[in-house]
Amino acid sequence: MSAPVLKLVAQRVGLGLLLLLAVSVLIFTGTQLLPGDVAQAILGQSATPQALENLRRDLGLNDPAYIRYFRWLGGVLTGDLGVALSNGQDIATQLGKRLGNTLFLASVAAVVSVPLSILLGLLAVRYRNRWPDKLISGTTLISISLPEFFIGYLLIYFVAVRLGWFPSVSTVYDGMSFGQRLAAVALPAATLTLVVLAHMMRMTRAAILNVMQSAYIETAELKGLSQFDIIRKHAFPNAIAPIVNVVMLNLAYLVVGVVVVEVIFVYPGMGQYLVDHVSKRDVPVVQACGLIFAAVYISLNIIADVVAIVANPRLRHPK
Amino acid sequence: MAKTARQAKGDGLLLDIRDLRIEATIFPPGETPRQVTIVDGVSLQLKRGRVLGLIGESGAGKSTIGLASMGYGRGGVRITGGEVIVNGRDILKGGIGGLRKLRGREVCYVAQSAAAAFNPAHQLMDQVVEAAVRHGTLTRAEAAKKAVDLFRKLGLPNPDTIGKRYPHQVSGGQLQRVMTAMALCSDPDLIVFDEPTTALDVTTQIDVLAAIKDAIRDFGVAALYITHDLAVVAQVSDEIMVLRHGKMVEHGVTEQIIHRPSQEYTKALVSVRSIVHEEKKPSPEPLLKVENVTAAYGGAAGVKVLKNVSVELHPGQTLAVVGESGSGKSTLARVITGLLPPIEGSVRFAGRTLSRALAQRTKDDLRELQMIYQMADVAMNPRQTVATIIGRPLEFYFGTRGAERDRRVVELLDEIEMGAKFLDRYPAELSGGQKQRVCIARALAAKPKLIICDEVTSALDPLVADGILKLLLNLQKIENVAYLFITHDLATVKAIADSIAVMYRGEVVRYGAKSTVLAPPFDAYTDLLLSSVPEMEIGWLETAIKGRRMQSAGN
Numbered sequence: 001m002s003a004p005v006l007k008l009v010a011q012r013v014g015l016g017l018l019l020l021l022a023v024s025v026l027i028f029t030g031t032q033l034l035p036g037d038v039a040q041a042i043l044g045q046s047a048t049p050q051a052l053e054n055l056r057r058d059l060g061l062n063d064p065a066y067i068r069y070f071r072w073l074g075g076v077l078t079g080d081l082g083v084a085l086s087n088g089q090d091i092a093t094q095l096g097k098r099l100g101n102t103l104f105l106a107s108v109a110a111v112v113s114v115p116l117s118i119l120l121g122l123l124a125v126r127y128r129n130r131w132p133d134k135l136i137s138g139t140t141l142i143s144i145s146l147p148e149f150f151i152g153y154l155l156i157y158f159v160a161v162r163l164g165w166f167p168s169v170s171t172v173y174d175g176m177s178f179g180q181r182l183a184a185v186a187l188p189a190a191t192l193t194l195v196v197l198a199h200m201m202r203m204t205r206a207a208i209l210n211v212m213q214s215a216y217i218e219t220a221e222l223k224g225l226s227q228f229d230i231i232r233k234h235a236f237p238n239a240i241a242p243i244v245n246v247v248m249l250n251l252a253y254l255v256v257g258v259v260v261v262e263v264i265f266v267y268p269g270m271g272q273y274l275v276d277h278v279s280k281r282d283v284p285v286v287q288a289c290g291l292i293f294a295a296v297y298i299s300l301n302i303i304a305d306v307v308a309i310v311a312n313p314r315l316r317h318p319k
Numbered sequence: 320m321a322k323t324a325r326q327a328k329g330d331g332l333l334l335d336i337r338d339l340r341i342e343a344t345i346f347p348p349g350e351t352p353r354q355v356t357i358v359d360g361v362s363l364q365l366k367r368g369r370v371l372g373l374i375g376e377s378g379a380g381k382s383t384i385g386l387a388s389m390g391y392g393r394g395g396v397r398i399t400g401g402e403v404i405v406n407g408r409d410i411l412k413g414g415i416g417g418l419r420k421l422r423g424r425e426v427c428y429v430a431q432s433a434a435a436a437f438n439p440a441h442q443l444m445d446q447v448v449e450a451a452v453r454h455g456t457l458t459r460a461e462a463a464k465k466a467v468d469l470f471r472k473l474g475l476p477n478p479d480t481i482g483k484r485y486p487h488q489v490s491g492g493q494l495q496r497v498m499t500a501m502a503l504c505s506d507p508d509l510i511v512f513d514e515p516t517t518a519l520d521v522t523t524q525i526d527v528l529a530a531i532k533d534a535i536r537d538f539g540v541a542a543l544y545i546t547h548d549l550a551v552v553a554q555v556s557d558e559i560m561v562l563r564h565g566k567m568v569e570h571g572v573t574e575q576i577i578h579r580p581s582q583e584y585t586k587a588l589v590s591v592r593s594i595v596h597e598e599k600k601p602s603p604e605p606l607l608k609v610e611n612v613t614a615a616y617g618g619a620a621g622v623k624v625l626k627n628v629s630v631e632l633h634p635g636q637t638l639a640v641v642g643e644s645g646s647g648k649s650t651l652a653r654v655i656t657g658l659l660p661p662i663e664g665s666v667r668f669a670g671r672t673l674s675r676a677l678a679q680r681t682k683d684d685l686r687e688l689q690m691i692y693q694m695a696d697v698a699m700n701p702r703q704t705v706a707t708i709i710g711r712p713l714e715f716y717f718g719t720r721g722a723e724r725d726r727r728v729v730e731l732l733d734e735i736e737m738g739a740k741f742l743d744r745y746p747a748e749l750s751g752g753q754k755q756r757v758c759i760a761r762a763l764a765a766k767p768k769l770i771i772c773d774e775v776t777s778a779l780d781p782l783v784a785d786g787i788l789k790l791l792l793n794l795q796k797i798e799n800v801a802y803l804f805i806t807h808d809l810a811t812v813k814a815i816a817d818s819i820a821v822m823y824r825g826e827v828v829r830y831g832a833k834s835t836v837l838a839p840p841f842d843a844y845t846d847l848l849l850s851s852v853p854e855m856e857i858g859w860l861e862t863a864i865k866g867r868r869m870q871s872a873g874n
Binding site: 215219221222223224225229233234237238311317 | 386389391393418419420421422423424427428430432435436437438439440441446449450453454484485487488
């Protein structure tokens, strides 16, 4: 790889780290602005002022905000996310398992939805303004317009209850085989796929149609190539950057936006964990989840940027 | 091998277009869509190995006819009548499958802008061999070997490795030759050349033209050569067909068309650029004095694009700045207008020194120095009417409003020979020449002392460009305005300049009154520039190539 590409990639990664630091500040201040504090949350409404004061001193809550921030940040950097207030357990251990589950669900959904949406996008371009294009656009539009909980319950009703193909509750536990796990997440993954499919497919279609206006597409047509060869060989490589961008946004959504789906299917992932602890006012857990979600978003966007840079022959092969 | 195969097919008729009719549906704003006829009843025949030049202004239907020989309609254009017979069969009856077998195999296409016609995502070699491999004419390895031979034949540098490069790594003139190699690689019977040298610098054009001519001759391939430049087509064609508004005007052998045209329109094309302009003597006090200007992009440490440039321009006169692309012509205009503050040197104008940067200039500085651009259509707000566009400088500089402004706008429209009926038109409703005229009127509205004309006729057809030049000269007499005329076209320079500055790689290599600059002895670059301008004379190309003293920068 050539020097300008490496420089651009290094720049993106550096900026991403800086952004993550800024997000951590934001998360910390955000949680500080909430009414009440951890001591109050632990001891409850009936606590005496003396007890509150003692606990605050023990927890170091009387220190200035910036010291508490750096203490927290230092912990995060060394892998110590603190202790959950509600149950006194180590957050990192608990979160690790949950994050693994969420990533597994997201990957299954991604492995299905990304190739499918790109293929559908290519097909829609190939048969543009004819019935396959309209059918694809129509069905994906319907699936994106329906709220995800509705799709989820539809799938549960038809696929789980009436047909009995997959379980309606996605319980996973240690010692399950890979196949069992796949079966367990089939329905939530299908729901997620239906939700993200339309966006990626329509963007693929639009990006390729945009490229199809170029003079080099005419050159390809005048070489006697078939429509599908033109789209695949000549249009698609030039449409990668916008497609990757929207794919990454949707992958980020698969990790970060799965709260509703996880709750519907009672899937032990990050979303459910976050919702549980928000209702319990468990600030350290909320902070940790927020930070992880931000990291996922930022790193996926960095990947999109890097792919777009590497896909550009002008940057890859300078004059 | 190719030769014998071709001879086996005989020397007969290759392409026979009969009574071709091509239509398109247009969607004018605010009106119902309607049918327009782009090509109307054109017939032509082409024998194997012959070259037919199609010539005419834009909208004459020449590219449309060229593409019709491949059964292709660009942008929703439909072939609605007639027959296109290639190698004895009517290709319009073979369906899309038949056309795909023909395209890239029997008929190949060389586009006007090779830079746009190559896919930026693939190496050149992959694109050059694609058609031959796809049609099963050659295996990938054979095709690659043939391509390298073709690169060598067409005079490309590093023929063995240039195929590994991407389009953006190769210059425009070279890309045009690679595209010709791409067409030849399939060993076709017919190549459609669609303005292959129009987008190139004049010094590069001559090389590409010579390469194309040699290739056509050596491979014995027939060609349709489409261009708006009669002098260019006279160099490569056996016959010429003149087209106008989709109809044939005249058809004959090259020698007859350029020496004894029978139709009025052809005569006008042949005698274009016959403007006679008497050179004016310099006045004692120059209007514009550019002194030792050095300018760079990217700060003082950046790339120097102007090096110690000094020129003068006298009131009511024209200074032509000529050179190929990248020579710094337009940068000089940017320095004079203040868009690019120079690193060193100064610009004196009407007895005062202009501030280096635009922001510090007074309203009068701005008013007295106007610009006209190459692309008239993007230099105007598409949502404003002609009256608003021309009226704006009147309001801005003089505060003229209401009836007084309208009266002045009509006056200006009369000066540019358009008249009051254009007041409520939008730019999209004007032709290319009319758009440029409106831009001229807008510049004149400010009552400037100097107008910078940046390639103002380059995008126009020869006859229209001629009209614009005549108008500019006429206006100069009436308004006593000076022009700084930036162009790469030496014919234009000869037509209108009083003095000339020849630029090469950021430096003025030759400067003075027109009569001295254009008289020998020449420096090497001016000689190259002058000898590269196509002349309407059969055999000019060979003579010019032989007499050259240096290579062009684009080569």
